Structure formats: structure tokens, C-alpha cells
Amino acid sequence: MPHEDRDRAAEAQVLLSNERTFLSWIRTALALMVTGVALVAFDLPIDIGWRLAAAGVLLLLAIANAAQALVSWRVNDRALRNGEEIPELRSGLWIAAGVGGAVMLLLVGWVLT
Structure with missing residues (x-):
């Protein structure tokens, strides 16, 4: 395989990897x-107020996560095509913190119910 074809194949592989990350x-x-929807839809042994609070946190995280996915994909795509550094991703921390917060709301609601 000529060198130019290998470079093109490697570039395609990296761009497709970026797309797979977006889909993840x-x-x-x-x-x-x-x-979040399941917390409200199912009859769990936790007061509805606590479930609504946790569901709200999860739904806000879902919206933020989808927006971050789109922005990161576009920024990374542009950087890859221009041979620039890919920016560091910082969303994992706030997603983990948000999920942890939702779990804490459910635990408190479960203990108090």
C-alpha cells in the first residue's frame, strides 16, 4: 500500500473513532x-418528591451531555482535520458528580420514607 493511501486510511480511522466517541x-x-423517566414512571418505595428531584438532575445531565457530545465532536473533528491538538475533555467529572448527587437524593428519600 502506498504511503499516501496509508495516511488517508489512518485519517479516516481517526475521524471515524471520533464519531464513535460522539455516539457513545x-x-x-x-x-x-x-x-430519570423510570424514576418517576415506576412505583418505587421512595417519596415522589425525592424521585422527581433525582429525575430532574438526571434529565438535566442528559441534556448537558448531549450538547457536550455535539460540541466535542465538532471541535475534535475540526482539530483532527487541521492537524491541531485535541482539547482535553472535562465532562466526565460533572457527569459522575451529577449521577452521584442523584443517587444521594434517592438514598436520602429512601431513608426518610
Whole structure:
């Protein structure tokens, strides 16, 4: 395989990897959304107010996560095409903190119910 063809194949592989990462973040957003809806839809042994609060946190995280996925994909795509450094991703911390906060709301609601 000529050198130019290998470079083009490597570039395509990196661009497709960026797209797969985008789709993974979208799946994460969908999982957060579905979990938030399930907290309200199912009759759990936790007061509805606590479940609504946790569901609200998860739904806000889902929206933020989907927006971050789109922005990161576009920024990374532009950087890859221009041979620039890919910016560091910082969203993992706030997603973990938000999920932890939603779990804490559910635990407090469960203890108080």
C-alpha cells in the first residue's frame, strides 16, 4: 500500500473513532434520560418528591451531555482535520458528580420514607 493511501486510511480511522466517541456520549445521554423517566414512571418505595428531584438532575445531565457530545465532536473533528491538538475533555467529572448527587437524593428519600 502506498504511503499516501496509508495516511488517508489512518485519517479516516481517526475521524471515524471520533464519531464513535460522539455516539457513545449520545448513548450515555439516552441512558441518563431513560433512568430519570423510570424514576418517576415506576412505583418505587421512595417519596415522589425525592424521585422527581433525582429525575430532574438526571434529565438535566442528559441534556448537558448531549450538547457536550455535539460540541466535542465538532471541535475534535475540526482539530483532527487541521492537524491541531485535541482539547482535553472535562465532562466526565460533572457527569459522575451529577449521577452521584442523584443517587444521594434517592438514598436520602429512601431513608426518610
